[in-house]
Amino acid sequence: MKTIQAVSYPVHFQEESYVLLSNLIKNNNYSTIFILVDENTMEHCYPKFIPNLKTDKRIELIEIESGEINKNLETCIGVWNAITELGGDRKSLLITLGGGVITDLGGFVASCFKRGIDFVNIPTTLLSMVDASVGGKTGVDLGVLKNQIGLFANPQMVIVDDRYLTTVTPREIKSGTAEIIKYGLTYDIHLFNQIKDNKDLKIKDLIFRSVEIKNEVVLQDPKEQNLRKILNFGHTLGHAIESFYLESEDKENLTHGEAIAIGMVCESYLSSQLLGLSTEKVNTVKEVVLSIYNKNNLLKQDFSSIVNLLKHDKKNVNGQVNFVLLNDFEDFKIDCKVPEDLIIESMEFYNR
Amino acid sequence: MKTIQAVSYPVHFQEESYVLLSNLIKNNNYSTIFILVDENTMEHCYPKFIPNLKTDKRIELIEIESGEINKNLETCIGVWNAITELGGDRKSLLITLGGGVITDLGGFVASCFKRGIDFVNIPTTLLSMVDASVGGKTGVDLGVLKNQIGLFANPQMVIVDDRYLTTVTPREIKSGTAEIIKYGLTYDIHLFNQIKDNKDLKIKDLIFRSVEIKNEVVLQDPKEQNLRKILNFGHTLGHAIESFYLESEDKENLTHGEAIAIGMVCESYLSSQLLGLSTEKVNTVKEVVLSIYNKNNLLKQDFSSIVNLLKHDKKNVNGQVNFVLLNDFEDFKIDCKVPEDLIIESMEFYNR
Incomplete structure (x- = not known):
């Protein structure tokens, strides 16, 4: 039943997170909900996630290939084209459902689409939960150079749900x-x-403490x-x-x-x-x-x-x-x- | 002898603009000065510009092909790779010298390189002087869709020097x-x-009044x-x-x-x-x-x-x-x- 308040948005850990997400969608009257997944989170996380989402808005799925090797601008161009073809506008919301590649790339894609649309991060790996939940770093690699292209941009909300961890290796x-x-x-x-x-070692507690630490650090600097x-x-x-x-x-x-x-x-x-x-x-x-x-x-x-x-x-x-x-x-x-x-x-x- | 104060930076119109630019470079102790041009501004504007720049910092030129058709992410990738290969770091400054393609694309490139480096815009066409000097819009086209990808980001300074207009058609x-x-x-x-x-019709006055209007509008909204x-x-x-x-x-x-x-x-x-x-x-x-x-x-x-x-x-x-x-x-x-x-x-x- 806990929430960590990051600089401009909440990180929710509790059961009710999805209710809060549904409320966010309702209150902001988004035009379309885009959900960014890879083939793994599509198979294992999306089925856990989607029954929780209560909304009558149009939902569109965009799938990219998993792996750091695909965290690049070519993939971004693919996602931008997909959002465009699916009629995305400035009032669209992008939900990222995946590991660090999905959340980092998705945040960057959202922040640059028509000069910025809202996004919500739902990290599904331990790394992205403890590393990408706060801090506002978005970006992609340039060649082999990690996160060379990107910007600081904050999501509207982050949901950390450790039940997704049963889906990873x-x-x-x-x-x-x-x-x-x-x-x-x-x-x-x-x-x-x-x-x-x-x-x-309760993983839940380790995650919470890690996000808490990172948030303290980021808020100070x-x-x-x-x-x-x-x-x-x-x-x-x-x-x-x-x-x-x-x-x-x-x-x-x-x-x-x-x-x-x-x-x-x-x-x-x-x-x-x-x-x-x-x-x-x-x-x-x-x-x-x-x-x-x-x-x-x-x-x-x-x-x-x-x-x-x-x-x-x-x-x-x-x-x-x-x-x-x-x-x-x-x-x-x-x-x-x-x-x-x-x-x-x-x-x-x-x-x- | 005039300056318009935009939201977070000055737009200089006067003779002394270049002195102020040289001071900016000195005061910020930039590591390298990158100058983005196209083949036209390289030939016609760069020779007018460079004698005014008083700095002992390393200067690196990056040239892209002119034309709206090149205002795209492929060109950005080329510029990002060039800056990387030339050893650009977070303390680099990018000066854009050109029309709207150069200033819009250059601002976007700078804002996303290692999550943002400083940039200065020197528009050389009438369009970019009156349109791109204030407002903070940066971006590139996605296919034929204008400015579909981009973000709001402000330069450190803009120099509007109507003498560059003798170089355009x-x-x-x-x-x-x-x-x-x-x-x-x-x-x-x-x-x-x-x-x-x-x-x-003194073009100088039309430009000044246009920038003044756009600035009033942008500051209000x-x-x-x-x-x-x-x-x-x-x-x-x-x-x-x-x-x-x-x-x-x-x-x-x-x-x-x-x-x-x-x-x-x-x-x-x-x-x-x-x-x-x-x-x-x-x-x-x-x-x-x-x-x-x-x-x-x-x-x-x-x-x-x-x-x-x-x-x-x-x-x-x-x-x-x-x-x-x-x-x-x-x-x-x-x-x-x-x-x-x-x-x-x-x-x-x-x-x-």
């Missing part, structure tokens, strides 16, 4: 866990310890000037590793969480070398990560390609890579410059 | 004149009469709830006609102004049929338009295609086309529904 649950670990390490070590000790940068912990190297696997045709892709987990181990190592994080704590991070994720040794010959991808990180200025590192758990430092040989050392540390 | 000057006529008919009949009587809709006068049918010519391979394209001029004649006719605009005034509008633009008879067999394109107008709600019509000069009514046979009659009126 254990690997996807693990992918979302990486973000929860991040919230723990940077902001609430109690949360991290819960995962480390592997007890009292919406434009990512300072505090919000902690949300990038593990993501600087993590994104580069994720992009590298995405563009390597002979390698199986990593999930976002798998890449970010490696990134957190490496960046904890950097934190210990450059700042005050103790070696013991670095080892704890590595142990917890390896207790959840398979070891994915990074090949020596790939190091330079990964380092090269760092130069496209969105936090960079004047060609300088800016890391967010930890003085200690729950204590961060932004805009850290790291010598290239130390970055490589951090990947070797992960491999050891 | 008389046809382009005429294209911009249609917007000035629109400001006159809907907001300041004195401005319209100046054009009608064809005297005291930034989100286009009411007053701002007058800026769409002539544009509902005008855009449909423009799109129709754009997609007809056997017809030469109309300029935006040529299409809007026809739209204003037709919509004045609709105003006389549905509201109080006198027949005498409708005839005056038609006479002034035909004194400037060649007659472009609309073919009977094309009427239904044009009417069909109206259904994509951004003002539509629930499949209803919403016209902005005139009770009288300087007196408008929004959200007017018009029967289809009357729309066709209005095109016949133009043809007569």
